Amino acid sequence: MPKAQRMAQMLTVAEEIFAEQGYLATSMDEIAERVGVSKPMLYEYFGSKEGLLIGCIHRARTELREKTAAAIAGAGSPEEFLRLGLRAFFEFIVDHQRSWALLRQEAAIAVPSAQEEVEGIRQQQTDMIGSVLVSFAPEIDQLEAEAFAEIVVGACERLAVWCERRPSVGPALATDYVMAVIWPGVAEKLRKLPELAPHA
Amino acid sequence: MPKAQRMAQMLTVAEEIFAEQGYLATSMDEIAERVGVSKPMLYEYFGSKEGLLIGCIHRARTELREKTAAAIAGAGSPEEFLRLGLRAFFEFIVDHQRSWALLRQEAAIAVPSAQEEVEGIRQQQTDMIGSVLVSFAPEIDQLEAEAFAEIVVGACERLAVWCERRPSVGPALATDYVMAVIWPGVAEKLRKLPELAPHA
DNA sequence: GCTCGTAACTTACTTCGAGTAACCTACTGC
């Protein structure tokens, strides 16, 4: 089997087993067996157990970025941007419940450099939100915009975990909940800014 | 040394080393050595490496609960409850940067049962927030109150991590940021409820 | 003031899994 295809298969299997059992409880032998290949092949392609985990996270990250970018492409107002972005995030979560659990709960942790990879995902999200705020309100305090973005990302992550225990809450409702809490505060901030700096 | 005292010492050392190096990179021999005792003593008192980690988390959890409870004791309005609770949380974080890193970043974890312990901390927080909402607005939709609580807890956790990279943002400012984003939305919800259910 | 019981502790293992060295095999271009 060609390398690229084999790597993709390894990532799929690893993501599944990591999500099932947790990172620590999973052995490389087990992954290798389920892939139908021997352990050194995993090391050939991913270097280490940690490398394999990072590969999983990286792939998920790429996918999430693409979906989010596509979702917000047509948005016109800050509210619409936020709503579409959040919606894309929650839809990604339900499609990838297992690997999301892995990313958010298992990986954040065990492995320092996997953590950086997870941070990278958050960075994408906060950058997106921060850029929306800044593009619609260039006068906003930089620090405050960052804090807002972090707050929204944190809220979504946590709510996504909660949604797993509440199957009745789908992406649409989750988005509504988050928007209901945060939008009035964000809107108020955006409204006040032009008063403070009327030019722009 | 008596058991209770030795256990406390072990927890302190373990928390420190776990936070420094991460859970995976820390060996029980290393902890034992730094405690000045042999490895089987750790197993005698905590059963496993995971058990030791859970012990650390549990202790931090207890402390956080006590501080939060004390902080919100005198609150009169929902806004005050939230503000004091959040403030207590952020103050706990800066006082315990190390163990917080452990809880949130390291322990968020690779270890399933440690995760339950971390979930327990969140449960405390969401319960607190949920009970505030319910006590001030008994008509609120149960599911929505839970979602609100999760959103607030998620926002705070994320912002706490961000604060570590922004030493200029102390507990007071962090609390302000979170309140600025979430309070208008929560207030709006509480205001609307009596219209929907005018008795209570 | 001796000894019995137990709490606190240690040494010396076993086991298991991450990571590696060295070797094999089949196909592709020439």
Add this chain to the structure above:
DNA sequence: GCAGTAGGTTACTCGAAGTAAGTTACGAGC
């Protein structure tokens, strides 16, 4: 038909979790 290489394997090392069995310190009872 042979060389080089991509894709693969077997069989190890090594480090760390966890354990069995034994040792020391010390207070209670006689």
